[in-house]
Amino acid sequence: MSLPPNFLDELRGRLSLSQVVGRKVTWDMRKSNQGKGDWWAPCPFHHEKTASFHVDDRKGFYYCFGCQAKGDVLGFVKESENVSFMEAVEILAREAGMQMPARDPQAQKKLDRQTLLAQVMEQAVQFYRLQLKTAGGGAARAYLARRGLSEAVLDRWEIGFAPDGWQGLWDNLRGKGVAEDLIMDAGLARPSSKGRNPYDIFRNRVMFPIRDARGRAIAFGGRAMDPDDNAKYLNSPETLLFDKGRNLFNLGPARAAAGRGQPLIVAEGYMDVIALAEAGFEASVAPLGTAVTEHQLQMLWRIAPEPVMSLDGDKAGIKAAMRVIDLALPLLAPGRSLRFAIMPDGKDPDDLLRSQGAEAVQKVLDGARPMVGLIWQRAIEGRIFDSPERKAALEHELKKVTGQIQDQSLRQHYDRELRGLTWKLFSEQRQQDRGRGKRDGTGWRPGGRPSGPVQSTRVSYLATADEAAQDHMREAVILATLIVTPQLIADFDDGLLSMPCRDAEHARLRDLLLRHDPETGDLAAAVGQEALENLMRLRHVAISPCLRKPGDTDLARMTVAGEIAKLSAARGLNAEIAEAIEEIEGFADEAVTWRLGEAAQLHHLATRSQQEDTAEYDVGENGAPINRDERSALDALLAQISFSKPGT
Known part of the structure; x- marks a missing residue:
């Protein structure tokens, strides 16, 4: 049975290699670095006492420096469980909650179809790149130059231009013998409602190729050159190759950079990612024309435990941050969270880089705020807590928010942090109220009543x-x-x-x-x-x-x-x-x-130390607790001594 490559990619992506391997080994925590996905243990494939078996969670591979065993999560299950490749796939699919593809001949046809579509997409990438260098791409080149992109950067990111014509790409691909249905299924053209030939989806736009983790061109993002265009940015429609909620722009290079220790940054758009990467922040990605999805969050956490959400410093950026927080809360776990780097008001990362340089961006990233800080900001912003009812409402809302966190230990830490912030807010408010209640040093408040004891x-x-x-x-x-x-x-x-x-x-x-x-x-x-x-x-x-x-x-x-x-x-x-x-x-x-x-x-x-009927200790005259049994014995002894005295 053949399996579609996207199925195996998703299977590998859903499972943590260290989690699967961890069932068979005991990690050497002194040598391992959990935060970087770097794990070491004695090798499960040969007898040894030293930790020479290395798991790189971010890259998804293991290697033993003793016996040279190596592979990915599928290979590990296959070797450690002594099963076939397909049996290993079935074991892991059950663990990941994925249904195995149907065992029918159509699977190979689907795989072949995806291969053909990827080839068509590569031809489209080359066509758009050539168009950018023609006379018709002059305005697009000028726009990109104003954005600070050199010719070397354009080549590195394979940026192109879709000419302002209805069938430029269509005619080019058809002239090379590409079948009409392949062009349509790749999301490059649409059928005409007027009985004419299909027309290009992208026209008069700067084109950004979107590649998957394997490096295949699977879609495009196009930036309109016409300022009056209704859609400033336009992405490819979903196809057999492209699911916009399950991919990220610059995913492959960013994953490699994060593996080298760079912080994983999530920006809002293609230009932000390109600007950040060219400035040295190579582990930068962006969602594809939609808000961040749950699947994208899981992808991010498989790369880094605490991605930094880099958002524009305007109301839309703050709203986007809150949407991500609401999505992430039920998915949080120890070692799996988010931080938020809010850019200065009115700027995005590209603006800040061009105006103030990489140092300014680094400063914003260094000051990235944890999720709990934005949760608190949203809860109190624009509100006054001058009554018991309003204070109780705040506490109730915060409890409702933290109640979404599934991990009990993490939920307790969030509750503790937010209770501390609440206590501080109410305490400062009480002090301010006391200050406003006094007119001078006489101790009298408005209304003529004394503020201290008479x-x-x-x-x-x-x-x-x-x-x-x-x-x-x-x-x-x-x-x-x-x-x-x-x-x-x-x-x-x-x-x-x-x-x-x-x-x-x-x-x-x-x-x-x-x-x-x-x-x-x-x-x-x-x-x-x-x-x-x-x-x-x-x-x-x-x-x-x-x-x-x-x-x-x-x-x-x-x-x-x-x-x-x-x-x-x-x-x-x-x-x-x-x-x-x-x-x-x-x-x-x-x-x-x-x-x-x-x-x-x-x-x-x-x-009193305790109530009489349940007390174990009483309070002595000096205020110290006294064991009740010991005190009773002492009282009995004193009574006996007193009784035995002569003359009593």
């Missing part, structure tokens, strides 16, 4: 500076406990976000915890040895039972949960007091008294 309440325990000191101590215990048990951080994201951390060092440590990646982040190094020692030397931290029993995660979890509850209860009571103070200027009724009582009761419950 004289009669300053002696209150919760209104004194001791409250801030207690908050500081509790924050220190929380931070220290989570630093020594980082596996619990994800369980307390919301609690960390709610900690105001007036102390700058506490705020720094809180932000480090929120950003910590348990798989790759070195938390101790980020905290710093000196900062860690200073934190652990604090007396209230040093006597914390969970820090005296490192490794007891249950005790650590209980400690953090308890301290966060105390902080939350204290903030709630302070908020009720502050509101009650304002209302005292007007009138106080039973509602105010009841609310204060309820808040005080919650505060009282939270400051």
